[in-house]
Amino acid sequence: MSNLTVANRYAEALFKVAQExxxxxxxxxELQLVKDVIELTPEFVQFVSHPKVKTDxxxxxxxxxxxxxxxxxxxxxxxxxxxxxxxxxxVPLIQTFKKLALDAQDKAEALVYSAKPLAKEDEQQIAExxxxxxxxxxxxxxxVVDQELIGGLKIRIGDRIYDxxxxxxxxxxxxxxxxxxx
Numbered sequence: 001m002s003n004l005t006v007a008n009r010y011a012e013a014l015f016k017v018a019q020e021x022x023x024x025x026x027x028x029x030e031l032q033l034v035k036d037v038i039e040l041t042p043e044f045v046q047f048v049s050h051p052k053v054k055t056d057x058x059x060x061x062x063x064x065x066x067x068x069x070x071x072x073x074x075x076x077x078x079x080x081x082x083x084x085x086x087x088x089x090x091v092p093l094i095q096t097f098k099k100l101a102l103d104a105q106d107k108a109e110a111l112v113y114s115a116k117p118l119a120k121e122d123e124q125q126i127a128e129x130x131x132x133x134x135x136x137x138x139x140x141x142x143x144v145v146d147q148e149l150i151g152g153l154k155i156r157i158g159d160r161i162y163d164x165x166x167x168x169x170x171x172x173x174x175x176x177x178x179x180x181x182x
Contacts, residue, residue: 011096
């Protein structure tokens with residue numbers, strides 16, 4: 001069974017538990033914190049997946065590292081993955097869980113690439129405009145600065161990309177000129 005399939009199963013099970021206990025948003029926030037720690041400190045995953053470190057030491061390290069930031073379901077999930085030597089699926093599991101949590105609330109995440117940081121008002125306008133296009137009630141906008149865009153915006157919602165960047169327009173013109181259609 002592929003790692004992604006296993007991650008999806010764990011995410012769906014955790015999602016059901018979170019819905020039953022009515023802690024969907026809290027659990028999602030906690031898991032995003034775990035994901036940030038994993039992405040910023042690769043040594044964390046190396047330690048908790050090291051075969052010579054005993055499981056109880058790994059669990060104590062996890063509890064000490066996160067302190068009160070994680071609730072019981074989050075801690076038990078990480079303990080379970082450490083125990084079953086499945087820490088490699090933690091990030092895909094968290095991503096799947098976030099998608100399930102957002103879908104349950106009729107929300108979606110939008111990555112907005114721009115040449116310079118967007119103002120909060122601009123993010124809100126983008127969220128309102130593209131929420132309708134995505135068929136969602138609300139969008140969570142995450143701004144990513146990409147100076148290669150030159151200007152304009154590139155928006156990714158799920159597997160859809162809306163590219164209104166200057167770079168994309170210049171690339172289209174270049175292809176048209178090369179093909180001789182203009």
